[in-house]
Amino acid sequence: MEVLRRTIATHKAMGTRLVIVIEPGLSSLVLDLDLDEAVLLVVDQELAVLRVLGEVDGDLDEALSVQCAPVEQRGVDGCGRAVRGRGLGGPAAILSVPSDPSCTVTPIPRRR
């Protein structure tokens, strides 16, 4: 969890939004929800941060440390620009997009 808090602090300093992509298989561990799709947590405001942290059930650091087979890369559409997940190989990706109010974040369909 502290790794997440520090990542958020860095994004606040940069004026960017933080997007965390969590694999479906981990959503029950991280969010106490059994989801079929990947979860996007967009953290860009104090209230949003508090809400996300409040929903976490379990240790997010442990969730991030789970090893698995390489996952396909995901992306978000930030201001019309595709931003690919990077540093993947684990179950989560940390992405950043400019903190522009007109910037929308939508999931790109996972590759089969």
Next chain:
Amino acid sequence: MGSGRDVWAVTACESGEQIPYVVAVPVEATDAQLLSFARDAQTRGEMLGSPKRKGPMRVLREKMPRKGVGSLTDGVDDLFIEEWTSEVYFLRESVYGLTTYHHVRDWILTPAYSARIRAVDPFEPQFELWKRGASVVSTWGPLGDGVAVFVK
């Protein structure tokens, strides 16, 4: 992009892909504040085995030269490589891509390291310096033996 901010890109060392990143807008700071963070960085580094530095500590508001400068905390830098965990391995490049500044990456990932490292939290001062557009290094050669805080 519509954000009015510069977006830069670096090439990832492992995957080779282009990583976009946004340059942070630095917070203004006085020389005294910067030197305080630099002294704190030096003290925390020495607690984990970084060598003591001789010479003056100063603030230089200019571009950092390529020669005659090095990490202030090279002993700690080595420690962070020796004590890699799987979590650090998987997140290291992803987190580096956020700022492309390795001491910020190591500050973010510090909670994933051993209790000994977490207790010192050696890169907290470097994170504060980074927010102020500064970085602290050891110097030698033309710059003389000492410690310098370079500010963009």
